[in-house]
Amino acid sequence: MTKTKNILLGHGSGGKLSHDLISELFVKYFQNEILSQQTDSALLSLSLKDIAFTTDAYVVDPLFFPGGNIGKLSVCGTINDLSVSGAVPKYISASFIIEEGFSIEELESIVKAMAEEAVKSGVLIVTGDTKVVNKGKCDKIFITTSGIGEIDEKYKSISSGTRIKTGDQIIINGSIGDHGIAILAARESLNFETPVLSDCASLNGIIRNILESGVNVKFMRDATRGGLATVLCEVSEKTNTGIELIETSIHVKEAVKGVCELFGFDPLYLANEGKFVIIVAAEDAEKTISILKNDFLGKESTIIGEIVTNHKGIVAMKTEIGGSRIVDMPAGEMLPRIC
Amino acid sequence: MKYIDEYRDEAVVTKIISQIKKSSKQDITLMEVCGGHTMAIQKFGIPSLLPDNIHLVSGPGCPVCVTDRKYIDKAIALCRIPKVIITTYGDLIRVPGSSSTLDIEKSKGSDIRIVYSTLDALDIAKKNPDKKIIFLGIGFETTTPASAAAIFKARKENSFNFFLLSAHKVMPPAMTALITEGVKINGYICPGHVSVITGAGIYKDIAAEFKLACVISGFEPVDILQSIYMLVNQIENKKYSVEIQYNRVVQPGGNKKARQLIQEVFEPRDDWWRGLGVIPKSGLSIRKKYEAFDANANFSIIVEETREPKGCICGEILKGLQKPFDCKLFGKSCTPSDPVGACMVSSEGSCAAFYKYHYK
Numbered sequence: 001m002t003k004t005k006n007i008l009l010g011h012g013s014g015g016k017l018s019h020d021l022i023s024e025l026f027v028k029y030f031q032n033e034i035l036s037q038q039t040d041s042a043l044l045s046l047s048l049k050d051i052a053f054t055t056d057a058y059v060v061d062p063l064f065f066p067g068g069n070i071g072k073l074s075v076c077g078t079i080n081d082l083s084v085s086g087a088v089p090k091y092i093s094a095s096f097i098i099e100e101g102f103s104i105e106e107l108e109s110i111v112k113a114m115a116e117e118a119v120k121s122g123v124l125i126v127t128g129d130t131k132v133v134n135k136g137k138c139d140k141i142f143i144t145t146s147g148i149g150e151i152d153e154k155y156k157s158i159s160s161g162t163r164i165k166t167g168d169q170i171i172i173n174g175s176i177g178d179h180g181i182a183i184l185a186a187r188e189s190l191n192f193e194t195p196v197l198s199d200c201a202s203l204n205g206i207i208r209n210i211l212e213s214g215v216n217v218k219f220m221r222d223a224t225r226g227g228l229a230t231v232l233c234e235v236s237e238k239t240n241t242g243i244e245l246i247e248t249s250i251h252v253k254e255a256v257k258g259v260c261e262l263f264g265f266d267p268l269y270l271a272n273e274g275k276f277v278i279i280v281a282a283e284d285a286e287k288t289i290s291i292l293k294n295d296f297l298g299k300e301s302t303i304i305g306e307i308v309t310n311h312k313g314i315v316a317m318k319t320e321i322g323g324s325r326i327v328d329m330p331a332g333e334m335l336p337r338i339c
Numbered sequence: 340m341k342y343i344d345e346y347r348d349e350a351v352v353t354k355i356i357s358q359i360k361k362s363s364k365q366d367i368t369l370m371e372v373c374g375g376h377t378m379a380i381q382k383f384g385i386p387s388l389l390p391d392n393i394h395l396v397s398g399p400g401c402p403v404c405v406t407d408r409k410y411i412d413k414a415i416a417l418c419r420i421p422k423v424i425i426t427t428y429g430d431l432i433r434v435p436g437s438s439s440t441l442d443i444e445k446s447k448g449s450d451i452r453i454v455y456s457t458l459d460a461l462d463i464a465k466k467n468p469d470k471k472i473i474f475l476g477i478g479f480e481t482t483t484p485a486s487a488a489a490i491f492k493a494r495k496e497n498s499f500n501f502f503l504l505s506a507h508k509v510m511p512p513a514m515t516a517l518i519t520e521g522v523k524i525n526g527y528i529c530p531g532h533v534s535v536i537t538g539a540g541i542y543k544d545i546a547a548e549f550k551l552a553c554v555i556s557g558f559e560p561v562d563i564l565q566s567i568y569m570l571v572n573q574i575e576n577k578k579y580s581v582e583i584q585y586n587r588v589v590q591p592g593g594n595k596k597a598r599q600l601i602q603e604v605f606e607p608r609d610d611w612w613r614g615l616g617v618i619p620k621s622g623l624s625i626r627k628k629y630e631a632f633d634a635n636a637n638f639s640i641i642v643e644e645t646r647e648p649k650g651c652i653c654g655e656i657l658k659g660l661q662k663p664f665d666c667k668l669f670g671k672s673c674t675p676s677d678p679v680g681a682c683m684v685s686s687e688g689s690c691a692a693f694y695k696y697h698y699k
Contacts, residue, residue, distance in 0.1 A: 013624065257340050266382075321352040321560045323384025325696040 007088055007102040012132030013101065028116035034091075037302050042126035044091055048150040052087035054078060055146035061337040063106065063140060065186040067179075070112035070143055073273060073339060075125075076202045077224070078147035083204040084220040084276050086211065087154025089147055092118065095129040095322040097142040110141065121202040122149040123147070161219035161279065164239050168277040168307040169285035171278045173206065173292050174199070174300040175251040180270030181259050183338045192267065196255045201274035206295040215288050216281040223275045225339060229268040232315045233307075233329045236280060237304055245305035245327065269330045273336045278305070319322030331335050344546035353389070355564040360390045363571045368523065369395040372514060373530035374401035374687020375419050375558050381696035383560045384600045391396030393567065396659035399513050400530060402478040402506075403430045403685035404657060405612045409645045410506045411436035414475055414642040417504065418449040423638075424467065425451040427461035427475040428482075430685045435678060437646040461544045464493070464501040473634045477506045481532040483623060487604040490625065490632045504634035505625055508610055512621035518549045520615070520657055526552030526570040528563070531585045536601075538593025542629035549692040550579050557585035604629055613681065614654030642666075652679035656689050670694060 011019040027035060034042050040108045058074040068076075075092065082089040094114065098107070118125050157163050182198040203222065210217060223231045228250070236243045252260075260267050274297060280288050285303055292298030306319075315327040345351075371377055377397045380386065386395060399405045415436050418425045425441065431594040432441045434452065445451040450470075454460050457474055466471040486503055493501040510533050518524075529542055534555045542553045552573035556566035566584040573579055601623070610622020625633040650668050655661040662671050663682070666678050673679035675691055682688035 088668050132526065254340055257343070258641045261340075313349075317384075319382070319384045320347050320349065321383050321385075321388070324350045325381060325384040325387070 001045065005104055005108065007098050007104060007132055007329060008322070009100050009132050009134070012098065012130055015160050018130065024167060025111055026128060026130075029076050029111045030118070031115070032126065034124060034126040042091065042093070044126065046090065046148075046150055046153065048101045050151045050153060050156070052082050052085045052149045052151045053146070054085075054143055055113060055144065058143045058145070059139070059337050060183065060339050061103070062183075063110065064187050066182045066196065068200035068273070069113050069172045070141065071111055071113035072117050073200050074143040074145045075121070075123075076200050076273060077116045077339065078145040079121050079123060079202045079204050080222045080276070083202075083207045084151035084159070084222050085151065086158040086217075086317030087151040088123065088208065089123045089149040089159070089204050090175055091148045092123050092124055093127045095144045096131070097138050099134055099140050100135045100200040104191055104294070104308045105305045107141070110143075114223065121204050136277070142334060148183075155217075158217055158220050160280055161235050161239050162308055163277055164218045164235070166241070166307050167282045167311050168180045168279050169282050169303050170245070170305040171280065171285065171292070171301060171303050172223070172228065172231070172250070173258070173275055173278075173298040174251045176223065176271035176272055176275060177252060177256040177260065177267035179273040180338055181256045182264075184259065184263070185270070187257065188203065194299055196259075197252060199272055199274035201252050201297055203276055205273065205299065206292065206297045207276070208293055209295065210278065210288060213291050214285065215291070217278060217305045218281065219277070220281040221277050223272045223277055225271050227267070227269040227271060228275070228277065229266075229315070229327050230329055232327065233336065235279070235314050236315050240312050242308040242311040242313070243315040244308045245315065247320045249302050252299050268327060343559065346557070346561040347383075347393070348561065352564060353563050354520070355561065355568055356388050356438060356445065357394065358566050359564070359571055362568065362575055362694045363392055363662065364575060365392065365573060366392045366394070367574055368396060368527050369397045369526050369528055369567065369570055370396045370517075370522075371402040371528040372398040372510065373528075373533065374685065375532065376400065376528055376530070376556065376563065377689055377692050379558050379563060381692040384696070385560060386697075389567070393571070396524065396662075397689040398517060398658070398659050399603060399612060399657040401682070401687040401689070402482070402508070402687050403434055404476055404688045405505050405508065405513075405679045406434070406681065407611045407613060408436060408647060409642065410504070411441075412642050412645055414504060414639065415444055416437050416642045417473055417634065417638060418444050418451055420468050420471075420638065420640070424463060424470050425449065425475065426454045426463060426470045426472060427451065428477070429474055429686075431451045431477065434681050434684045435648070437643055440475050442528050449630050455483045455601070458492070459539060460559070461489050461493055461498060465490060471502065473502045473504055474508070475655055476503045479508055479530070479533050480536040480601070481603050483507045483605065484536060484594075487600040490629050491600060492606050493632055494629060499631060502632055502634040502637055505623060507605065507623040508612070508621055509607070509623065512544065512618045513612060513615060514542070514545055516615055516618045516621075517553070517658060518545070520658065522552070522660065524661065525574045525658065526554070528566055528570065529553050529555040529581070531557050531589060533562060534585070534589045534593065535599045536582070536594045538581075539581045539583055539591045540588070546579045546581050547645045552579050553581040555581070555583045555585050555589050557588065563698070579690055612657075614657035651680040653682045654681055663690040666690070
C-alpha cells in the first residue's frame with residue numbers, strides 16, 4: 001500500500017499512485033475475475049434477455065453512523081432499487097469522488113463494508129472509477145453506484161404498480177424512521193444520543209423469497225428519502241387509486257418516536273434504508289406476512305392499509321385516536337444528506 | 340411511550356367526544372392561538388371527530404405567520420453584508436420576503452445557519468470572533484426567554500459580535516385586538532407553552548371583559564379534547580373564567596424567573612402583526628442597556644420597499660375570518676413547496692396544516 005496515510009491528488013491522476021490504490025485496495029477487497037481483468041469496460045454475461053439498470057449517488061453525512069457507513073449504504077441502496085423492481089441484482093459499478101487529504105484508513109473501512117455487503121448479497125462489483133478533488137471541493141467522499149439485475153418478464157409490472165386494484169393490501173417489513181433518526185443522532189451538531197441503529201440492509205434475499213413463493217405482488221418500492229408517506233403518495237397519484245392507512249398498525253420504535261416528538265418530525269416522512277412497501281392481492285396478504293416474518297429483515301412486518309375506491313389519488317389515514325386525515329407529500333428536505 | 344400514549348388513547352378520546360356531544364347544545368366557535376395546537380388538531384384528525392355544532396378556527400398563533408414581511412426583508416439585507424452570519428430557527432428560512440428568501444440568499448453564498456437554540460448561535464459567535472452573528476429572534480413568550488438569556492450571557496461574556504434582530508411579540512394584546520375587531524368566537528383554547536411562562540393571569544381580563552371561555556390546553560389529543568369539553572361547559576353554563584387543563588406543566592403563577600429575564604432585556608413596543616396591523620404594546624424591543632446587541636441599532640442597511648403578495652388572504656386567515664380553502668391561491672399557486680404567504684411556510688401555519696392533513 002502507498003506510504004501516505006491520506007489521499008493525495010496523485011491518487012486520482014491515473015499514474016502510479018492511482019494504480020497502487022486500485023490494485024491494493026479496490027481489487028483486493030472487491031475480488032472477482034471480471035474486475036481483476038482491469039479492462040476499460042467490464043465484460044458481462046447474463047442469462048435473461050431483460051435487465052433492470054439503476055444508479056444512485058451517496059453523499060451521506062456523517063460517513064460512519066450507527067448501523068452502517070456510506071460504503072454499505074451505497075451497495076445496499078443499489079441492490080434494493082433493483083430488487084424492488086423485481087430484478088435479481090448481479091453487477092455493480094462504483095465510482096468515488098474523494099477529497100484530497102481523506103484518510104486512507106477510513107477509505108479502507110468503507111471499501112471493506114462495500115465488499116462485505118456485495119458478498120453477502122451475491123453481487124459482484126465489476127467496474128469503478130476514482131477521482132480526487134482539491135481540498136474543500138467535495139465533502140470527504142461521495143460514492144456513485146450503478147447496478148444491473150436480471151428481470152423475469154412476469155415481474156415487469158411491479159415497479160409501476162399498473163395491476164393495483166381495490167382491496168389490495170399494503171404491507172411494510174418493519175419499523176419506520178430508523179435510518180433518519182440514526183443519522184440525525186450521529187450528526188455532531190445535535191448533542192443527542194439514541195440507541196437507534198440505521199436499518200441499512202440489502203433486501204434482495206427477502207424479496208426473492210416473496211416472489212418465488214408465487215404471491216401475487218402488485219407493487220414494491222423501498223421507502224428511502226421522503227419515507228413511507230412519499231412512496232404511498234407517489235403510488236396513489238400515479239395509479240389514481242385511494243389509499244387508506246391505519247396509523248396504529250405502522251410500527252415506530254419508542255426511541256424514534258421520542259426523537260420525533262422532540263424535534264417535531266413525523267416518522268412517516270423519515271428515511272429508511274432497509275424497508276420496502278409491498279402491495280399484494282388481498283388473498284395473499286397473510287401468506288406474504290408469514291414469509292416476511294421468517295426473515296430477519298421482516299420480523300415486524302405488518303399490514304398497514306389497503307387500496308380503496310374513494311378519494312382517488314389521495315392517501316388518507318385513520319389516526320391513532322380514531323380521527324381521519326390525509327397524508328401528503330413532504331415539501332422540501334426534512335433532513336438533508338441522509339443517504 | 341410514557342406521557343404520550345395515555346394522551347392518545349382512543350377509548351379515552353371516544354369517551355370525551357361523547358361527553359362533548361352530550362354537553363353542547365348550541366353552536367360554539369373556539370379559536371386556538373397557538374401554532375402547536377393548530378398542527379395537533381389537524382394531525383390527529385380532531386375536527387373529523389367533533390359534532391357539527393363545534394367549530395374550530397385558527398388564530399394568529401404561529402410566530403412565523405404573524406411576522407411582518409419587512410422583518411424578512413431586513414434579515415435578507417443583513418445577510419448580504421460581508422462577514423455576517425445569520426442564525427435562525429428553521430421555519431423562517433423559506434418565508435418569502437418582497438423579492439427573495441433567506442433560502443435563496445443562502446444558495447447565493449450568504450452564511451445562514453439553522454440552529455435549535457439561541458445558545459448555539461452564541462456559540463457560533465464565540466467560534467467566529469472575526470464575524471458578526473445575528474440571531475433572528477421571533478416568537479412569543481415561549482421563545483423570548485431564550486433570546487433574553489442569550490443576550491444576557493453575551494453581555495456577561497463580552498461576546499460583542501452577537502446581535503439579535505427582535506420580532507418578539509406578546510400574545511394577550513393580540514387576543515384582545517381580535518375581539519375588539521369583531522371576530523366572533525365563544526372561547527379561546529389558550530396557548531400551553533406561552534402560559535408556562537406567563538401563568539394563567541394574563542387571560543383574566545379577556546374572560547371577564549368579553550365574556551369568553553378560556554382554557555389553557557396541552558398539545559396531545561386528549562388534552563385538546565378535554566379543553567374543548569371544559570370550554571363547552573363554561574359556555575353552556577355562562578360561567579366564563581380561565582381554567583388550566585394543562586396543569587401537569589402550567590402553574591397558575593407561571594415562571595417568574597423567565598419573566599424577570601424578559602423584563603431585564605426587553606421592553607414593550609407597539610408592533611405590527613400580519614392581518615391585524617399595529618397593536619399597542621404587543622411587541623418587544625431590546626432595552627437601551629443592551630443596545631450593543633441590538634441588530635436594529637448596529638447595522639446600517641437599505642431595506643427594499645415591502646411588497647405584499649396579491650390575492651393572499653393570510654391576514655384574514657390569521658384572524659379566523661376565513662379558512663385556508665377560501666383562498667384562491669391555496670393549493671394552486673401557493674403550496675408548501677412554493678409558498679406565497681407565510682401561513683403556508685411555517686410548519687405551524689394554518690394553511691400548511693390544512694394542506695398537509697385536511698380533506699377538502
